[in-house]
Amino acid sequence: MKTILFIILISSVNLYSQTLVGYWPFTGNAGDSSGYGNHGYLVNGPVLANDRYSVSNRSYLFNGSNSYIEGGNTGINFPSGSTARTITAWIKSNNIPSEDRNILHFGGPGTAGNFHLFLGAPGKPWLGNGGGQGGITVEINLSDTTWHFLAGIYEGPGTNMLRIYIDGYLAAFGVSSFVPNTSLTFNWRIGRFQDNPGPAFTGRIDEVRLYTAGALTAAQVLTLYNQTTTSPNLISPPNGSTGTSLTPTLDWDSLVVSTNYRVQIATDSLISSPIWDTTVTRSQVNVRSGLLSNNVRYFWRVRNNVNTELCPWSLKWDFRTALVGINPVSNEIPKEFSLSQNYPNPFNPSTVIHFDIPKQSFTKLAVYDLLGREVATLVNQQLNAGRYEVTFDAGKFASGMYFYKLETEHFTDVKKMVLIK
Numbered sequence: 001m002k003t004i005l006f007i008i009l010i011s012s013v014n015l016y017s018q019t020l021v022g023y024w025p026f027t028g029n030a031g032d033s034s035g036y037g038n039h040g041y042l043v044n045g046p047v048l049a050n051d052r053y054s055v056s057n058r059s060y061l062f063n064g065s066n067s068y069i070e071g072g073n074t075g076i077n078f079p080s081g082s083t084a085r086t087i088t089a090w091i092k093s094n095n096i097p098s099e100d101r102n103i104l105h106f107g108g109p110g111t112a113g114n115f116h117l118f119l120g121a122p123g124k125p126w127l128g129n130g131g132g133q134g135g136i137t138v139e140i141n142l143s144d145t146t147w148h149f150l151a152g153i154y155e156g157p158g159t160n161m162l163r164i165y166i167d168g169y170l171a172a173f174g175v176s177s178f179v180p181n182t183s184l185t186f187n188w189r190i191g192r193f194q195d196n197p198g199p200a201f202t203g204r205i206d207e208v209r210l211y212t213a214g215a216l217t218a219a220q221v222l223t224l225y226n227q228t229t230t231s232p233n234l235i236s237p238p239n240g241s242t243g244t245s246l247t248p249t250l251d252w253d254s255l256v257v258s259t260n261y262r263v264q265i266a267t268d269s270l271i272s273s274p275i276w277d278t279t280v281t282r283s284q285v286n287v288r289s290g291l292l293s294n295n296v297r298y299f300w301r302v303r304n305n306v307n308t309e310l311c312p313w314s315l316k317w318d319f320r321t322a323l324v325g326i327n328p329v330s331n332e333i334p335k336e337f338s339l340s341q342n343y344p345n346p347f348n349p350s351t352v353i354h355f356d357i358p359k360q361s362f363t364k365l366a367v368y369d370l371l372g373r374e375v376a377t378l379v380n381q382q383l384n385a386g387r388y389e390v391t392f393d394a395g396k397f398a399s400g401m402y403f404y405k406l407e408t409e410h411f412t413d414v415k416k417m418v419l420i421k
Helices: 002-013 218-228
Strands: 019-024 041-043 047-049 059-063 068-070 085-093 101-107 114-120 124-128 135-137 148-154 161-166 169-175 202-212 233-236 241-244 249-253 260-266 276-280 284-286 297-306 317-321 326-330 350-357 361-368 374-383 386-393 400-407 412-419
Touching: 085 101, 085 114, 085 218, 101 202, 114 148, 124 148, 124 161, 135 161, 135 169, 148 218, 161 218, 233 297, 249 297, 276 284, 326 374, 350 361, 374 386
Parallel strands: 241 317
Antiparallel strands: 019 202, 041 068, 047 059, 059 202, 085 148, 085 202, 101 114, 114 124, 124 135, 148 161, 161 169, 233 249, 249 284, 260 276, 260 297, 297 317, 326 386, 350 386, 361 374, 361 400, 400 412
16 A cells, blocks of 8 residues: 555656655655655664554654654755745654654754754644744644644745644644754754754654755645545535534545544534544444534544554545524424325435424434435424424435434334435
C-alpha cells in the first residue's frame, strides 16, 4: 500500500509549481526521495515503528530525550532568505509535552535565520522563526495519540503570511512579526531543534515534506492529505446538505478493514468539543433522538480503529438540520391512532406515508428490510396531535419488499411496501 501511494504522490507533485526539495517517507531508512539527495542519518536512534496503516518499519519513533534525524548544513535547494516554503508531516504524539518538540527545523543561526514546525508545550502546533518570534500557534492540543497531518506554510515577503493546517483544514493564520532571513549554515534536523539542545520529539513522525519556490495552496494541502490518509470516505448526509432530519443516518465506507469505527459530531468546525463521540462496529450509525436541534449546522467525522493504532480522522463534512419531510395535512384532530398504506405502492423511487396521532406522543416511523434491519428513520421525535404525511425517498435502496413501522407510547402498526426500479 505504501509503495502505491508513493507513486501517486510523486505524480501529483509534478503538477505543482512548487518544488519538493525534501521527501522523507521513512520506508525503512531516513533517505530523501525528492531527488535532491537531502538524505538524513540517525542520531541516538530513533527506531523504526508502525505507520498509520499499522505497517511495521514505516515511520520513526522518537524517544523524547536525544534521538533525532540530521542532514547536511546546506540542504540542497532548501528555502533560504525570505522565500516561500511549506513543511508537511504526519505525526503521532505520545504525550503532552512540557517543552517544545520539533518536527522539522532548518536554517540559522539566531531567531531570524532559522525556520521550523513544532509542537509547542503543551502540544499545540507552532510555525515560524525561532526564539518565539515571527510565528503563529494553534490552540488545539494534538497530544491525543492520534495520527495527524500538519502543514506549515510561509507565503513569502509578498504577504508575510503564515498558515497552519491540521488534517487538511486551515487551523490558524497570521502575519509574521518580521520577515525570515533563513541562512543554511546549520545541519537541518527532524525530531529535534537544530541549534538548541532542547528535548526531542516524543512519538512518531512520518512522510515529512519540504517545498520551496512557492507556498502550497489550501486546495493542494487538502489534496495531499486526501492522497495520504487511511481514513474512511464519508457518503451521507452529503457535505453541505440542508434539510437533514434530526435523526439522520451517518454512512461511510473504508478501504481499510476495521472492527470498529469512532464517530464524532460537533457544532464547531474543528470538532474540538464534540456533542457525540461514539464507537460502532459497522460503517453506518443512526443518530439518536434528542441529540440534534432544528436548524443547526453540524460537523461530523469518522476514523478506523485498526489494531492498536489510532488512525487519522476522515474529512469533516457538515449538514444543517430541519424538520422536513414531516408535514401536517389537516387542522383536524384525529380520534384514533392510525397508519395508512403508502401511496403509490409499488413505487420508484419515492412514496408518501400518512399517519394520525390523536394526542401528543413521542413518535417513531422507521423502514426495515426483509431481514428486519432498520434501514431508514423517517420520524423520531415528539409530535403534537394531528394528521401527518412523510415522503420516503428510496433512491439509494435496492428493489424489493420493505416494511414501515409506526410506534408511539400507545400504538404500534406495521405495513409493507414494494420498491421496483
